[in-house]
Amino acid sequence: MKTNRVSNIVLTIYVALIFAFVFAPIIFSMIFSFNSQRFPTIPLGSFTTEWYQKILADPDVWEAALNSLIVSCSTAVIATFLGFCTAYSDYRYNFRFKGPYLALILLPPTIPLIIMALAMLAWFSKIGMSGQIYSIIIAHSVLTAPFAMAVIRLRLNQMDPDLEAAAWNLGGSEWATMRHVIIPFCMPAIASGLFLTAAVSFDEFAVSWFVSGLNKTLPVIILEIVQGNIDPQVNAIGTFVFLISMTLVVLAQIFFASRQLKSIRP
Amino acid sequence: MTAPLVIFDKVQKHFGDFVAVNELDFEIREGEFLAIMGPSGCGKTTTLRMLAGLDTPTTGEIRLGDKVMNDVAPHERDTPLVWQSLALFPFLTARENVEFGLKMRGVGKVERKERALKWLDKMQILEFADRDISTLSGGQKQRVALARSLVMEPQILLLDEPLSALDAHLVIRMQAVLTDLQRELGITFVYVTHSQSEAFAMADRVVIMGEGEIAQIGSPKDIYREPANQFVAEFVGRNNILSGTVATLAKGSAMITTPSGDFTVPMNEVTLNEGQRASFVISADLVHIAKGKPNGENAAHCKLISEEFVGSMVTLFLEDRTGHEFKVQMQERELSKFDLTGGDEIWLSWDTQSAHVLNES
Numbered sequence: 276m277k278t279n280r281v282s283n284i285v286l287t288i289y290v291a292l293i294f295a296f297v298f299a300p301i302i303f304s305m306i307f308s309f310n311s312q313r314f315p316t317i318p319l320g321s322f323t324t325e326w327y328q329k330i331l332a333d334p335d336v337w338e339a340a341l342n343s344l345i346v347s348c349s350t351a352v353i354a355t356f357l358g359f360c361t362a363y364s365d366y367r368y369n370f371r372f373k374g375p376y377l378a379l380i381l382l383p384p385t386i387p388l389i390i391m392a393l394a395m396l397a398w399f400s401k402i403g404m405s406g407q408i409y410s411i412i413i414a415h416s417v418l419t420a421p422f423a424m425a426v427i428r429l430r431l432n433q434m435d436p437d438l439e440a441a442a443w444n445l446g447g448s449e450w451a452t453m454r455h456v457i458i459p460f461c462m463p464a465i466a467s468g469l470f471l472t473a474a475v476s477f478d479e480f481a482v483s484w485f486v487s488g489l490n491k492t493l494p495v496i497i498l499e500i501v502q503g504n505i506d507p508q509v510n511a512i513g514t515f516v517f518l519i520s521m522t523l524v525v526l527a528q529i530f531f532a533s534r535q536l537k538s539i540r541p
Numbered sequence: 542m543t544a545p546l547v548i549f550d551k552v553q554k555h556f557g558d559f560v561a562v563n564e565l566d567f568e569i570r571e572g573e574f575l576a577i578m579g580p581s582g583c584g585k586t587t588t589l590r591m592l593a594g595l596d597t598p599t600t601g602e603i604r605l606g607d608k609v610m611n612d613v614a615p616h617e618r619d620t621p622l623v624w625q626s627l628a629l630f631p632f633l634t635a636r637e638n639v640e641f642g643l644k645m646r647g648v649g650k651v652e653r654k655e656r657a658l659k660w661l662d663k664m665q666i667l668e669f670a671d672r673d674i675s676t677l678s679g680g681q682k683q684r685v686a687l688a689r690s691l692v693m694e695p696q697i698l699l700l701d702e703p704l705s706a707l708d709a710h711l712v713i714r715m716q717a718v719l720t721d722l723q724r725e726l727g728i729t730f731v732y733v734t735h736s737q738s739e740a741f742a743m744a745d746r747v748v749i750m751g752e753g754e755i756a757q758i759g760s761p762k763d764i765y766r767e768p769a770n771q772f773v774a775e776f777v778g779r780n781n782i783l784s785g786t787v788a789t790l791a792k793g794s795a796m797i798t799t800p801s802g803d804f805t806v807p808m809n810e811v812t813l814n815e816g817q818r819a820s821f822v823i824s825a826d827l828v829h830i831a832k833g834k835p836n837g838e839n840a841a842h843c844k845l846i847s848e849e850f851v852g853s854m855v856t857l858f859l860e861d862r863t864g865h866e867f868k869v870q871m872q873e874r875e876l877s878k879f880d881l882t883g884g885d886e887i888w889l890s891w892d893t894q895s896a897h898v899l900n901e902s
Contacts, residue, residue, distance in 0.1 A: 440595050441628035443615040445642035445693065451616075455641070459632045 301517055308510035315507070326511040336512065339496040342408060343477055346492055350415040351473035357416065358423025358468055363457065366431040367439075381421050391418065392485035399486055406488025414486050415476040422475060423468035426531065430464035431457075467530040474523035478516065546571040546697060546729055547592065552601035554587050561587040563753040565601070569697070574723050574730045576744035578737065580776065584753040585733045589699050592731065593620045616645070621690035622699040625706075627682055629674045629689070635681075636661060636670040639688045646693075660688040664718075680711045684718075691722070697729040704739060716742050737777060741765065749773050766824060767810075767897050774822045774899060779856070781828065781867050782899075784820040787813045794893060797821065800863045805838045806896040813898070820899045825856065825870040827895040830879065835890040843867055845885045848876075857881075859889070 303315070308327070311320035330336045361380045365373070383391065395414045399405035404413075438460070442452040458465070480494035487495055493516050500509050545568040552565040562584040569575055577585045590596040591603060594615035603610045610618065621642065629638050639657040648656070661667045664684040669677055677685065683703065690698055700719075704712045720743050723730045734740050740747050741761040749756045749764060749772075756776075757769040768774035774782055785799030794805050795813045806813075806821045813819055834840065843859035846866075855876050857869040867889055881887065 435626050435628055437624045437626050437628035438630065440615070441622070441624060442630075442641070442645070444593055444595070444618075444620070444622045445689070446616050446645035447641075448614075448616050448645075451645055455644070456630060460630075462632070 301513075304510045305514045305517075307507060308514045310507065313507065314505060315510075326507045330508050330511050333508075335491075336493075336496060339491045339493045342411075342487075342490050343492040343494075345408060346411045346415060346483075347473045347477040349412045350419060350476040351469045353412065353416040354419040354472040354476075355423040355427075355465060355468040357420040358425075358472075359427050359461065359465060361420070361424045362428040362431055365428060366434075380424060383418050384421055388479075388481040392482040395482060396485040405486055406490070408487075408490045410486045410488075411483050411490065411492065414482045415479060418479065418482060419472035419475045422471050426468045426471065426527075427461055427464045430461050434460055463530045467527045470523045470527035470530070474520045474527065477523065478520045544571045545569065546605065548602075548604045549588075550602040550604065552588075552591065552598045552603060554584070554591060554596060555599045560753050562591070562598075565753075565755065567748060567755060567758055569729060569731060570746075572727050572729055573745045574720070574732065574743055575746050575748065576732045576734060576740035577748045577750060578734055578740040578776075579750035579756075581735060582752075583750040585735075585750050586701055588750070589622070589701055589731065589733045592697075593622050593699055594618050619693065619695050620697055620699055621693050621695050622701060623686050623690050623703045625702040627686045627703075627706075629682060629685060631674050634671050634673060635666065635677065635685045638674065638685055639692050641689065642693045656692055657688070660692045661685075664688045679707055680715070683707060683711075683715060687718075687722075691726070695728065697731065700730060700732045702734050702736075703732075705734075705736075712739070719743060749776065751776070768822060768899065770900050771820055779825040779868060779870060780822045781825060782820060782822050783865070784818065787815055787817050787819050790815055795819075801841055801861050801865050804896065805893045806898050807894055808898070811898045811900065821896045822899060823891050823896050825868040828867070828869045828889050828891050830857070830869055830871070831888045831890065832879065834888055837890050838893060839896070840888055840890040841867060843887060843889055845881055845883055845887065847883065859887070 306319070307315045309322050309324065311323040311325065357380075361377070365377060370376075391414075395410075396405060399410050399414075404410055438456060439452055442456045443449075447455060478494065480498065483492045484495050484498065491499070493512060497509055497512050497516070500506050500512070547569040549565045549567050552562060553560070554562040565584075565588060577588060579585045587596055591598055592610075594610070594613055594617075598611055630641065633641070636654070636657050639660055640653045643653045643656060658667065658670060661670050664687060666677075666681050666684045666688070669681055669685075674682065674685070686703065704715050707715060716739060719730070719732075723743075732740070732744065741764075744761060746758060747761055747764055748758050751772045757764055757773045759767075759769075764773060765777060768777055768780070771782065774780045783797070783799045783801060783804065785797045785804075787795050788798045788803065789796045790808075790813065793808055795808050797804050797806055797819055804821070806819075829835070834842075841861050843861045846858045846860055849856045849858070850873065853873050855871060855873050857871070857876070859867045859869065861867065869889060879887070
């Protein structure tokens, strides 16, 4: 028991350190976004919202924000749809080459982003689809669909295998059963998938930077500002991006957790 | 009442190399309560699923009336099934679950609600109509599942071990609910179970299946008193089975020599020949016990091993000197007159007419 307590303490400290390590830069970035001094040094200067006012007045930032919004919303819908279809076909059917089929959809996140980005750029240029906002949407959908699929597949695995047959048995055709049983049952996971894919897309930099052309998203504009000079505007945009993706991820988790609890209840 | 509603005509079902159902040939009569009973893996659930269209026969035909049902999609059939897992929709309330089938059939909102409430009321769970499924008890869920199928007003209702998840006292109550419903509605019930007590308590006829084939079809009484073969006799249980060689023949009876002794059996239904192997059963409740050697023909000297109480009935488990097990079922108050304890030696006896000769199979 004693070693248990010691190891508990050690583990707690270890986890706390990891969180500190991950979140410290973000927290500092947030703090400096309200700092009047141009350079991020301590002691801090006075409190200011100057940098926020600056970015709010910058039409480039507004355009990037709009692009990010369009890209992440469209990506979420497309990727979640793809994820649902794959998860359902995996749940329902057995067929030859099912292994390769699943590997194909699960593969994108395992490819280094920079290689993925280069490949996408090369491919889109070849077929004349590069530099458009839909290029980013397509690339992001491929990239994020596996996340949606994983969440929805988990949910489908919790489904009583008789449920679908019960709906047929009561006169529901395949499509009616899909609409009135499968989709309602998967709804929490679908919502979770939407938020998760939106968050990943909203954050994603490498692929966006390569294929976006003139349609910059927020992460791309952050890099451009940093490249020019040291400008605390970056901290302000960073804070904004961080809060949005964090909110999306937390929402995804809430949907995910609520159904977990519900399914445990007898 | 006795017109065939469904006919299974040489139905086979294979899953790959596995033969789940082999040469199924029987009929389901209109308005009867038919139980299909057998150990797990005997093909009883596959039979039911073929009736619902969830599995398609590999060969043979299933006919409903004159119509061949083999290729009719499940949702185009009128064969609602009460599932072992209940398979209630967890994201719907009790009433919405009951309405589901009507909604799929395109029944209007107002009528749907009215009919669902009527059935929930009939199942005595009206007060839970708007509750989430997860908040209901096992017995209440069971009633929702029944209402969900019966609201379709089908000609035939399929039930797949619907009571297996319930507590013992609820099982008895639901059995009464089911038999009352079946009588009142006059529709055909096809009830799949592994439980002899459920099948015998409710069914008009029982189909006993083993290894994908029908072992016997008959009324519960027929099956209990006159099992067709050793498989049925063993599956039904509470039977004493003895095997031996036919020693001598007399008019209407035969003497069979077994390791446990010589016994006389009646020969009304089967013909036995001298020297052939033969098995016979005596129902446990037709065996008498005595402390001294009885005068009759059929007697076995046994040692009491254990007792099992089920309410007022007691089952005694005994062994003769060869180690063969005997079972005796009797009223507890009868038994108490003998004042027995484990290890006591007693005599068993039975009337010749109580014995039933099995067909060799």
